[in-house]
Amino acid sequence: MKAKKLRLLLLALCFCLFWLPSTCFGSRVLTEEQYQRLLSISQRQEEISETLNNELNLSEEQLTKQQNELTACRNELAKVKESLEKSKSQSEELKASLKKAEDSQKKAEESLKAYQKLMESKLATAKRQRNFWSIVAATSAVIAIYGMVN
Known part of the structure; x- marks a missing residue:
């Protein structure tokens, strides 16, 4: 964007520089003071042009750096995802x-x-069987003792 503006400014400057002498040549002669003024204006425009070029270069460097950082962030984001x-x-x-x-x-x-x-069921069954056989044994013992006593 700045490069475009700079080119347009330079084009306008060139047009003015080529157009100015042709208008002045036939109608009048430049005085030393006017010539010095034009020279200072020209030098000022060159300084502005140089400043704009420097700013453009700086902006391009910053843009490149930011693009690299953005790429790194995107890569990191992809890894995180x-x-x-x-x-x-x-x-x-x-x-x-x-x-x-x-x-x-x-x-x-x-x-x-x-x-x-x-x-629990097997234990209950075992207890019932034990109790049953205890009763059978006790009954058998009582019958045996009663049979021996009589």
């Missing part, structure tokens, strides 16, 4: 694994409860 996606997929895998572990734990608890009920 990739890392975030990887973390997200790992999180989903961990959630699925946790769900499986919870399901497995529930099945284990149910299995343990069923085993506990089975063991």
